[in-house]
Amino acid sequence: MHGESFTMMDGFITDSRQMLGRLREIMSEETGGQTRLDRITSLISEEMRTEVCSIYLFRDEETLELCATEGLNAEAVHQTRMRLGEGLVGRVARTSKVINTDDAPATRGFRYMPETGEEAYSSFLGVPIQRLGETLGVLVVQSKQARSYSDEEIYAVEVVAMVIAEMAELGAFVGEGAAMSARHQHPVMFRGHVAQEGVARGHVWLHEPRVVVTNPIADDPAAELERLTEAVETLRVGVDRMLSDVRSGDKEQLQVLETYRMFANSKGWMRRMEEDIGRGLSAEAAVEKEQSTARSRMEKATDAYLRDRLHDLDDLSNRLLRILTGQGRETGAEMPPDPILIARNIGPAELLDYGRSLKGIVLEEGAVGSHATIVARALAIPLVIHAERITTEALNGDPVLIDGDQGIVHLRPDDTISAAFVDKMAMQAEAQERYASIRDKPAETLCGARIGLMMNAGLMADLPSLVGSGAEGVGLFRTELQFLIRNHMPKRAELSDLYARVMDAAQGKQVTFRTLDIGSDKVLPYMKATDEPNPALGWRAIRIGLDRPGVMRMQLQALVRAAAGRPLSVMFPFVAQLEEFAAARAEMDKALERERILGHPLPSDLKVGAMLETPSLAYAPDSFYRDVDFLSIGGNDLKQFFFAADRENELVRRRYDTLNVSFLTFLENIVKRCEKTGTPLSFCGEDAGRPVEAACLAAIGLRSLSMRPASIGPVKSILRRIDLTELHALIHEAAERGDQSVRPAAMDYLRGKL
Structure with a gap:
């Protein structure tokens, strides 16, 4: 195989090696950056037998500058500039595609630049100077003779362009003449x-530390081929070992690793890298050249499956580069x-x-x-x-x-x-000191209303914040995190132990456990993903729990055992109608009965609630409001469904305001229903932790808010300075005026209280 790489297109390979060898000599000279670029353009022009060779580099994201040339007017260097997409050079930079034409002036997009004197040249070959998908500039060769450049010639220019990109990464063109500003140094x-x-x-x-290729040009192609072969074999053994570790479990991880193995054993991938080495590149540079090609395709791919596969190849190339260079995570570098x-x-x-x-x-x-x-x-x-x-x-x-x-x-x-x-x-920091001074004081407003401020949690690491933040308890403990961070389904005993430790750490303060909320954007690593056109409205949370009750039963049993006779508070997520809550409550009753039969202590006080995250539940029958022990408004989901605005979509998620009059009116109607039926109600979500929003939520009657620990101080501080009756009146005045949002009026009121 090695001998074959050396014999095919023999004359061209010799020329390519010769050009790269001379390029390496230029790089090793003790000269400034501009001199190096000038020498490179002369070298390429001579080796390619063309009248012109020019190097254009980006000055900023939108501007290319002529930085060196052989054949064009020397006075145009550092004077000729063009916008991204302007002229043939700009097109190459924008598209990252080669332009090869025998009649440049007649080619679409040609821009005449009289200061360079290029009108005399008919043929044009432009190649992007890029590294791992990042375009740094354009390398151009031109001739008076009208001809198209051969595939071999294009390849030669591409290889040199890649080496230029690698040397630019190492700072080879910085210094005298300001050919190129130093990379990774400016703000x-x-x-x-x-x-x-x-x-x-x-x-x-x-x-993932950047792998720096310090030797893009090979000294000994045979030795480089041997290095590549050994590294690929090491890579294949590593992938096979990872595959054997997950054979009986994670199907998705198995699928990814099978793809890795397919690429690692790809004869085409290996052949292309061997040919790159045969033409003068080092093993590392050959890997990176193929990786750059994959990156370019990945950035342009519209098919999600193809994009994922190219991403797998990109990741595999990184692994191979780390093997070749020894620049893995275990490089001795210390974390700051x-x-x-x-x-x-x-x-x-x-x-x-x-x-x-x-x-x-x-x-x-x-x-x-x-x-x-x-x-x-x-x-x-x-x-x-x-x-x-x-x-x-x-x-x-x-x-x-x-x-x-x-x-x-x-x-x-x-x-x-x-x-x-x-x-x-x-x-x-000064504000945090102020918040610390009121940490042990209640969130009581000037009008005498007392608001319970709870914290959200999902890890044992959260629990110390109960004391430091001044939270009165945990209004939401997300149980899905313990499922998401594992590669296998946790056992009941593991969950029971965790939940018990959470209750112990709370030291008697209330903890409300939300049962497993998966689906939509939260897919378990060991759970087969369901392809849904709109997962946020699909098979998720309570719907999965009721359709696959085994996990729900196991989790409920773990919670009852963890309580060990202590009070227990549990709520079900994403309930959309009465029947779903009734079915979930029935599962809790079964868990209690099973634990009673086994002789395990039952909770001294059990409260079973639901999260109100769908508008439909706001209009559930009164019997639901009487049956449920408490309700917690899941503000994040409820808001996206109310406004039909996906909270994961950056184009729309900020378009609609929580303090929109229609949304506040909707929330206030829920408050009134709960007051009528005596149902405890809280609000949980990002908006609960924003002082202005929290004040308005309290003004419409919400008396319990659950938020991240860091928000409790700012929210408590503002609540202690305001009169909710005044703010409530202001909200209704804004509604009567026909304002779309009460935010401007609320902000004016709150500024006067600070």
Whole structure:
């Protein structure tokens, strides 16, 4: 196989190796960045036997600049610029596709640049300079002769373009002449989306460190082929070992690993990398060249299945690169004392492995309701999602600031930004001191109304916040997190032990356990995903529990055993009608009877409630309101269904205001129904933890709010300063005026109280 790689297209391979060998000599010279670029354009022009070779690099995201040329007017260097998509060069940069034409002036998009003197050249070959899907510029060769360049010539230019990208990553073109500004050194701001509020200051810790290829050009192709073969064999053995570990369990993980094995054993993938090495690339560069091709296809793929498979290939390439370079996670690098985790995406179990050591999290992908977001909220760690391309820009140890309140990340911030950020953190610290002073005081308003402030939780790590936040109890304990962070279904004894420890940690304060709320955006790793056109309205939560009652029964038994004679509070999620609650309550009665027969102690006081997350339940018969022991409004889901606005869709999720008059009127009608039937009612959701929204919810009659621990201080502070009767009157005045939202009027009122 190795000999075959050397003999095919023999003359071309010799030329390619020769050009890369000369390129390596240029790179090793002690010269400035501009001189290197100038030498490279001369080399390529000579080797390709063309009159012109030019290198265009990005000055900013939208602007390309001519940085070096052989054959065009030298005075045009650093003077000629074009917008992304402008001219043939701009088209190559925008599309990341090669343009090969024998009549450039007649080709669509051609832009005449008189300062360069290029009108004399007919043929044009433009190739993107890119690394792992990130385009850095364009490499162009031109000739007076009208001809199309051969596949072999295109390949040669692509290989050189890739090597230029690798050397740019290593800073080879920085210095004299300002050919290219140093990468990974300048301040960069990323605007993402808020997933968990809060601010944090620290240093970058990459979940998947960048693999740096320091030897893109091969000294000995035979040795490189041997290195590649050994690394691929190591990769295959590793994948086979992972497969054997999950053979009897996780079907989805099994499917991913089967795909890994298919790629790892792909003869086409291996052949292409061998040919790349035969043409002069190192083993690492050959892997990365194929990876770049996959990344480019992945970014343009519209088919979800193809995109997933290309992502698998990308991940497998990273594994192979780490084997070849030894640059895996175990490189000896130490996590900084104030780590800000940066990743493309991350699972809940991996995030829990980091624990509370993290100061903040930034993801390129992610979702507001993702498992990682749920864990970040549980750990009270600021989280920004959809910070595009940050993993390609950040390096381990870079200083970084996260403004989780605005969804902004400052990487390598300048002194002005840092100073302003420090001031903001100081103001928040001062506010926290004020909140600490009222921690043990009740949330009692000026009009004498007392509001119960509870905290949301989902992990044992949350429970210490009960004391520190001043919460009166846990209004919502999300039991699904214990299912989501495992690769197998937890046993009843494990759950019983956990729930008992939660009750112990609460030290007699109320804990309301929500039964398993899965489906929609929360799919168990070991549960076969159901393909649904609209999962938020599909088979989820109580619907799964009633259709597959085994898990519900096991969980209810675990809760009863954990209580061990203590009071127990349980609520069922996503109840849409009376019959669903009745069926779920019947399962609880069966669990109680079973535990009684087994001689286990029963709860001294059992309260069974439901989450009101669907508008239909607001209009359930009075008998439902009398039968249920309590109701908790699930504000996040109820709001999205009320406004028909998907809370995972960034295009619409902020479009509708919680303080919309119609929504507040709807909520107030629920309050009145509960008052009529004597049903205890609380509100649980993100809005409960926002001071302005919390004040308005209290004004319409809600007397219990459940929120993340960090929100209790700010909410309590504002409630203790206001008169709910005044705010209630203001809300009704806004409704009578026909205002769409009471927010402006409420803000004016609350400002006068601060």
